[in-house]
Amino acid sequence: MADGGDERALRHRLSDAVLAAEVSAGVTVRDLAADEMVEASALLAQVWRTGPRESPVEPGLLVALGFAGSYVSGAFDAAGRMVGACAGFFGAPLGGLLHSHVAAVRPGGPRGTGTALKLHQRAWCADRGIGVIAWTYDPLIARNAWFNLGRLGAHVETYLVDFYGPMPDGLNAGEESDRLLVHWPVEPEEVTPPPAADRAHAALTADDDGAPRPAPDVPAGTEAVTLAVPTDVEALRASDRATASRWRATFREAYADLHEQGWRVRGFVKTGHYVLDRHDPRRPETP
Numbered sequence: 001m002a003d004g005g006d007e008r009a010l011r012h013r014l015s016d017a018v019l020a021a022e023v024s025a026g027v028t029v030r031d032l033a034a035d036e037m038v039e040a041s042a043l044l045a046q047v048w049r050t051g052p053r054e055s056p057v058e059p060g061l062l063v064a065l066g067f068a069g070s071y072v073s074g075a076f077d078a079a080g081r082m083v084g085a086c087a088g089f090f091g092a093p094l095g096g097l098l099h100s101h102v103a104a105v106r107p108g109g110p111r112g113t114g115t116a117l118k119l120h121q122r123a124w125c126a127d128r129g130i131g132v133i134a135w136t137y138d139p140l141i142a143r144n145a146w147f148n149l150g151r152l153g154a155h156v157e158t159y160l161v162d163f164y165g166p167m168p169d170g171l172n173a174g175e176e177s178d179r180l181l182v183h184w185p186v187e188p189e190e191v192t193p194p195p196a197a198d199r200a201h202a203a204l205t206a207d208d209d210g211a212p213r214p215a216p217d218v219p220a221g222t223e224a225v226t227l228a229v230p231t232d233v234e235a236l237r238a239s240d241r242a243t244a245s246r247w248r249a250t251f252r253e254a255y256a257d258l259h260e261q262g263w264r265v266r267g268f269v270k271t272g273h274y275v276l277d278r279h280d281p282r283r284p285e286t287p
Contacts (some may be wrong), residue, residue: 007126010187011018013050014123017188021119025112027075027083029120037062040074040085047104048169057087057102065089071098072204075105075113076136081241083109086117091134098125118184127185133186136163136179138172139255140233140247142272150269154182156265159255171234174241178252180265194267194275200224202273204254210236210248211243216257224261226273227254 022028032040037059045055065087066072075084075115102122105113123131137144139159157180164177179240204227207213216227230236230247237244261277 002088005179011123014119014186014188016128018116018119018123019114021112025116027077027110027113027116029073029075029084031124032062032066032072032074032085033064034063036074036082036265037066039082040087043082043085043105043106043209044102046106046242048171050169054169061211062087068115069125071100071121073117073124074119077110084107084113084117086121088121088133088135090130092115096130096139097132097134098130100133102133114147115151122184126267131186132182134181135184136160137179138233139178139274140216140229142229142231142233142249142268145229145268145274146270148182148184149265150191150270152184153189154184157181157183159252159259161252175237175245176248178248192267194269195224195277200226200275202226202228203258204228204251206230209239212247214250214254216254218258218263224266225258225276227251227258227276231272235241 018029040062041055041059043054044057045052048056062072071086071088072092073086073180077083084103084105085116086100086103088098088102090101091097098121099115101116103117120127121133125131136159137148139145149156160179161177161179162176163227166171167175167177180278201215201218201222201224203225205213205215205254206228210230212228228246229251233244233247236247258276262278264278265274269275269276
């Protein structure tokens with residue numbers, strides 16, 4: 001994090017970014033009061049397709065998180081209706097990282113609400129001297145991959161196999177809960193475009209019938225590799241559970257094989273591919 005005047009300038013810059021995102025989406029994002037936690041929990045239940053009693057975060061826990069000084073926010077439209085919610089807690093290293101446990105936008109909510117929530121969370125962390133925000137997401141959900149890596153510029157840290165164990169909610173029931181852990185620096189970085197995917201080796205593609213097709217043997221001299229994901233894996237789970245499960249297993253294996261060979265995710269492109277290479281732009285080259 002920046003120091004002194006630079007830190008104040010950073011906070012102002014991040015606050016301006018929040019305001020611009022709020023205006024663009026037509027929402028206001030703010031910390032939630034204790035008496036708003038029931039509504040936030042119900043919103044999360046709606047997004048995760050559960051009954052109110054099975055919400056991913058029950059109201060009492062949200063109250064406790066807010067009371068303890070953790071991050072609990074909501075986004076409200078012009079009519080004052082809560083259309084998004086986000087909650088996180090402090091992680092290790094203590095004082096240096098916020099783990100963003102859950103973020104959601106009500107179905108049909110204003111476009112850009114998710115961006116406004118994350119930018120508010122980033123500004124909140126800057127005000128408290130926190131340098132990194134971490135969270136997990138399902139690597140097969142293309143829109144989340146693009147939002148996290150392409151729009152926000154978060155960095156993939158590691159692949160977590162069946163991280164949460166069985167999840168009975170309407171989005172994840174019957175699927176193993178593999179996740180990618182990402183870190184997002186609070187001090188904005190320029191989002192570096194990933195290596196050109198059109199000249200990369202396609203290590204995982206989709207057949208004409210939508211099934212995964214791996215090509216694990218990376219030719220010598222390859223500078224970039226791509227891993228495809230389904231266009232809409234949530235719809236695929238509803239229409240063809242077996243194929244969706246094959247995607248999970250095939251993607252996991254392909255990712256693990258490439259990681260063992262030194263390949264790392266550098267971004268995600270809207271065509272539905274992760275792009276990997278062997279050079280980490282965050283670390284200087286050694287002679």
